[in-house]
Amino acid sequence: MKIKQNINVAVDIALFGYKDNNLHILLVKQGFGQFKNQWVLPGGFLKDNEGLLDGAKRELLEETGVNISSLEQLYTFGDNINRDPRARVISVAYLATANPSKMKLKADTDSIDVAWFEYIKIPKLPFDHNQIIKTAHTRLKAKLNYQPIGFELLSAKFPFSDLENLYMTILQRKIDRRNFRKKILGFNFLEETGEIKKHGSGRPALLYKFNRRKYMESLKEGINFEIKFA
Amino acid sequence: MKIKQNINVAVDIALFGYKDNNLHILLVKQGFGQFKNQWVLPGGFLKDNEGLLDGAKRELLEETGVNISSLEQLYTFGDNINRDPRARVISVAYLATANPSKMKLKADTDSIDVAWFEYIKIPKLPFDHNQIIKTAHTRLKAKLNYQPIGFELLSAKFPFSDLENLYMTILQRKIDRRNFRKKILGFNFLEETGEIKKHGSGRPALLYKFNRRKYMESLKEGINFEIKFA
DNA sequence: TCAAAAGTGTTGAGTTTACACCCATGC
């Protein structure tokens, strides 16, 4: 079958990380071409013999050194035929979450730098990458309502306040500490470790960890978690 | 920018309709090529200078005569590199709903027939079209929980039982009539028309219509509607 | 008068929200 089409297919990845009490997103600095030295989302062109998801994983690994097993397809951007000024390109965007402290970044193929950017301080990016990031954030917020989120973003052991903070950061609003704690603990996918964490001042915090098995169950079944409380 | 890629981009549309108390989906019979005379989802290749959504609308119109203004991007299928045996094709699938009674079907460019198929009786289709339909149905079910659905699927004036039936058909299970009515009426986007509809036997039904303004508000704001009740 | 479909309320259980003070530590 001969098809005369001149459209290119790219994949882009919006990888969220949580560190320093703030939501971050991973960007790479382009190493070549018209947008050389500009920060963009990791991503690139799909290979002819490669599945979309595989392409996304490959690009992420090549450009950032980050190996993520679970990427979720976010949206395919291709309504604006000039979204890439160099050629007609549609981009299948993927969403993922990870814990930045666990990984070392490594620029490589096509990229000359990699870094975590604070979500609220993302600069203006080429293409429609700001829009992709916004869409990814909207999806992430929506996911909080029906899926437990945290396992991938936090360290193995963490004070409860980290989880509180993570939720407030993603949702970008205050939530009631007592009600939040009640609800989360009610899901039973958290366990106390018995350890405590001291920090400069204030009462030391008990450290919690995810019970992986129960967490995965909840992931599958979904949770009903609309945090409406102020 | 020169990119050596040999990947084609298609769009496919899963259009749901509700008639004869059953959920239907629109299929077309291919008029040419390897899959000539086979039923498939309406769709086709994107043009170089055409946005994805525009392409989906165009293909739907060309192949079925149906003009739909609101299509929702569903998912992009491209993990299986052999999903189309003729060439490497990724397909951006769209989801829409419509009222079959309002439209005349018209096969044209590329298609030699168009018809509504009962959802539960869809035959085995070429490519991954059965999977696309399944994904579309899953999304449609999910949408019931957070969006009012019905406006596009039902006639302008309808008995309440049509809406009940529609929900039961999409969800594929029984729901409690009293609770359903209470909940739906509570949203205030339905209005009594004052008219009644007689049918063979049984008590005649009051006819309702959607209050378009309030319906659209609810669409935007979303609704919280998990129909758990048996 | 019977069959068919439409219409209609209440109650108990569970969930959600709102809200404020004490505790353990470092300095």
Next chain:
DNA sequence: GCATGGGTGTAAACTCAACACTTTTGA
């Protein structure tokens, strides 16, 4: 002893689920 962040309970309001009989029509 004070500043800092951690930890805790209850009551009122609301929402949800379960459940069965009456009404209106045509045949």
